[in-house]
Amino acid sequence: DAGVIQSPRHEVTEMGQEVTLRCKPISGHDYLFWYRQTMMRGLELLIYFNNNVPIDDSGMPEDRFSAKMPNASFSTLKIQPSEPRDSAVYFCASSTKRITVNTQYFGPGTRLTVL
């Protein structure tokens, strides 16, 4: 299995630009999570999906952030417009309750730098 795949691995953009991060979960997993990691705040859950449906988006910082999961094998996290304080590493993780309750498998992350 290829594991969770994220793209791009690195993104550098200017303030005000739109940024789209992509995630492909492990095949067969029905839960998908988006996290943000910063030095100041550590690892924070932004949103998670079950069977492509957003279950809890209370961690999404503000309306500039949006996430979608149009099908079981793809999710996006969009920031529009981006700001320097959005600079962080964004991780996607997936899991399934059918095998082991809530063991989450993480992708390699996208390091976002907003200038």
Next chain:
Amino acid sequence: AQSVSQHNHHVILSEAASLELGCNYSYGGTVNLFWYVQYPGQHLQLLLKYFSGDPLVKGIKGFEAEFIKSKFSFNLRKPSVQWSDTAEYFCAVNPSRRSGAGSYQLTFGKGTKLSVIP
């Protein structure tokens, strides 16, 4: 809501020294507990987990953790560290589904950086 505290922000050890990283959580019900490791420049990987049963859990690479319910703790241990153990270690918790209030969200601690000196 649950929370996780990792008391050591940065630990520096020499090779062959013993390791213990503290993790305490706050939640009144039954929990699932995890330790993840993040090697420099890499993603988080599961080190070990506790769901039920024997409170002493053995994970990969010689790590183990002990769940002490009365202390709300899940400390990570390794008898003899190696330079390759240099990484950041995260403790995480989520309410157990068995408790009826479970969810699939993980709450992570802030992490502990471990530096092992050859």
